[in-house]
Amino acid sequence: MHKCLKCGKKFERITREMLNGCPECGGRLFLYIREGEGGEMDATATELVDRIKIEERGDMSPDERIESLRILGTGIYELNLGALMEKKELIMGIKQDGSYVIHLPSLFAKKRR
Amino acid sequence: MSAGKRMKGLLSRLIIALLFRKRMVKIGIYGPPNAGKTTLANRIIHTFVDENEDIGVSTEIPHETRRVTTRKGIFIDLKRITRDETNHGSSSRTDSNPAVAGGKRSRARVVFDVVDTPGLATKIDFRDFMAYGMEEDEAKRRAKEATEGVIEAIKWLDDIDGVILLMDSTEDPYTQTNVVIIGNMEARGIPIIIAANKIDLPDAAPHRIKNAFPQHRVVPVSALKGDNMEKLYEEMARVFR
Known part of the structure; x- marks a missing residue:
């Protein structure tokens, strides 16, 4: 109907x-x-x-997000495949509260090839 | 050993080295979880290496493969496989093998390393695994390993010469994961073959994948049943040489 x-x-x-x-x-x-x-x-x-319940969402579109990985909770991860593929460094967002962790070894790592 | 025999041995090694020098390529099997990547890798190894050798275990639970695994030195010889299939009376062949029919035997040979990768996903949630009867702790551990696996798979792209992008032809192909992978491969200049898997299932619609990504070669296959695999091997030999 x-x-x-x-x-x-x-x-x-x-x-x-x-x-x-x-x-x-x-x-x-x-x-x-x-x-x-x-x-x-x-x-x-x-x-x-x-x-209509609008899902809580960040201010930025996926393209603008700097984090390659967001940890929303224990065992819940959101991966930004574009950032993971394009950038060599790993930046992790913790929940959605604006906290970030920059994984330094990935920044300094030499390219394998 | 006589000098003549030694010379012959050296010569044949040299010929093999020259023949395959540029053909040792690393092929990564990429795609979303549960597309059948490990099943495809196992199928390739069963066909060309050993029927009893497996690269990994495939189950219906997503993210079963959580580490990148490699099988090196797989020698695809299409002439041999075509003859074997004919001898076994296989009915799965859908068309003739142009590489052999054209008499260009060398074109049908390629040596490569196959790299089976964890499924690429944009969200991994332990609660999805609990639906398969897993305890919470185990599900959380799997989610963590799966996330590490995705990152490892992506880092491997730096070392990959060609990608078989495997999609489930019963699913909508126009996903963020597929679009991002294809866009990135194009930007890196890595050759891609899209394999539309699971064509043995009644609701498979490989044409949807062809329509979604018309700029790429799409080969409909069933990795599980072995349907149309020769076509995929032909494409691999052609595209990844």
Whole structure:
């Protein structure tokens, strides 16, 4: 079931016309409601937006991040493959609180080849 | 030993040295976890070295390979393999072998070291391993080793002459990992062959990989079943010489 978030009209299935917007009001945002999730039917767009949990994220995009490895907790690691491949030094970010560890041996290491 | 025999021995060694001087190449098998890298490395070794020799153990648990392992001096002789496959009545061959059909036997030979690497991932979380029934401590240890493995695999790129980038053809190929690896290989000028693995599975779609990376050679294979492997060996002999 799809519900137009602008006018609230419900549709059983997406039709070709709906790709250009709601046939009733032209709205472009639809909510998909799974079977048995009728509770969502009457939610308004604002309520839904409030419900979306945005993952905690850093200020920088992956390209701007300086760390090649981020340790988010014991046994949880985030690897920046681009930085690992392009830079020889290892910079580790600790959690997401702006602490960094620079691995000096990797900076001073001679290239193997 | 007579002087003549000694001379002959020296001569043959010299010829072999000259013939393969520039063909000792290190081929790294790279790719995301669970793409089948170790299965492919084992398949290559079983075919060209010894049926009972394994480079590593492959399981369904991601990050099973956490250290880089190398098997040196693998001699690919396509003429030999084609004859063997024909004798065994293999039905997996999909096309004729142009290297042999064209009568250019030397083109079908290459000696290389195969380097099996840990799967490259952007996030490693011990909780994913616990889903496979691992205790928390063991899962955390595995996560740490897997992270070290990824870094080791990447450092090895400095010593690699060619890459077989293995992808799981039942998965969406357009991932950050694949894009980053390909971009970096292109920047380094390292030749790549993309092997679209697991074509024996019903939901395999190797054409998705071809569409995602049209600038590279994509060879659909099943490392597990051995399907279309000759095509991959041909490409290896051609691209990595």
